């Protein structure tokens with residue numbers, strides 16, 4: 348891995364922290380490259396009261412000087428405003444049992460039970476604080492930086508919601524709809540579907556229920572040949588799928604038209620190859636979603652993921668108390684009704700990390716200038732191939 352990072356931080360602890368290693372020196376970088384992503388991730392109709400408390404801002408604590416990366420590891424911080432209300436409960440010093448706000452009734456579909464069994468916690472807050480999707484704020488910050496690097500290499504991206512709570516968008520994606528998507532409370536292409544999905548979210552909220560959906564991200568301007576077919580762990584589709592499935596509540600990933608293609612003959616699935624002086628190598632269809640043989644093929648990358656409904660239900664499912672072993676309703680925590688629009692932004696950001704890593708793997712480069720030269724030379728070779 349060329350672009351490496353680790354994050355730490357609890358949902359109601361003082362802050363989220365990350366160390367990012369492997370970025371070239373000379374990448375222009377300011378908080379304005381990251382904060383709009385954090386804001387987008389916080390948005391979307393159907394989010395809970397927590398998002399009214401937070402206003403996520405990135406702090407560069409190392410690795411950036413004078414608006415540029417230095418080549419040293421980046422240290423990133425996002426403070427949790429809500430921590431002010433949790434200082435006693437989250438205090439690292441030894442405390443009394445039972446703790447205030449201890450959680451002992453695991454939520455079906457959440458990490459609570461398996462995490463408690465695994466780490467021996469009876470206050471399941473010790474599990475949920477880290478299992479919380481709050482953690483994705485920091486990964487989106489890392490993704491925003493990866494996206495900035497990709498932008499320098501001529502790559503652009505988008506994310507949107509093709510379906511929420513069973514309400515499908517009736518308007519096919521196109522890049523011209525970018526502004527509509529960015530201004531939509533659900534990141535949907537279709538205003539009519541959006542209105543119906545908002546009604547569905549309101550109904551789910553009234554019923555104490557939650558909704559899932561589909562997320563899609565696209566990247567264009569990619570070179571062919573990122574990733575490799577030669578070894579299983581170098582295949583880019585596998586690397587993207589791993590990253591996508593690491594988003595809390597994502598349970599399925601699709602590249603291109605994979606699930607529909609499974610029912611069709613090969614002649615209707617594969618994308619015929621063309622070449623012209625003007626366009627170089629190209630396809631007239633992109634059912635493969637930009638990946639063949641574990642490598643980019645130069646067409647648009649299309650990644651879709653399925654997000655299950657959030658596990659915290661205000662009208663909870665049956666569960667068993669881990670202390671008393673009596674049947675009890677699953678825990679109710681303040682939560683979102685749906686986070687599908689936010690998850691689409693997360694999918695886009697995390698895919699950007701995989702792609703930035705793949706560029707650095709193929710081209711190396713200690714400086715952005717070096718990296719750009721090498722990418723430009725390769726593009727020339729691809730044209731002539």
Ligand code: EPS
Nearest residue numbers: 395397398479480481484680681682683
């Ligand atoms: C989450 C529960 C909610 C969400 C949170 C994820 O937080 P709280 O328990 O503080 O109300 O708002 O998401 C975020 C904090 C975030 O930044 O996305 C959970 O249990 O996963």
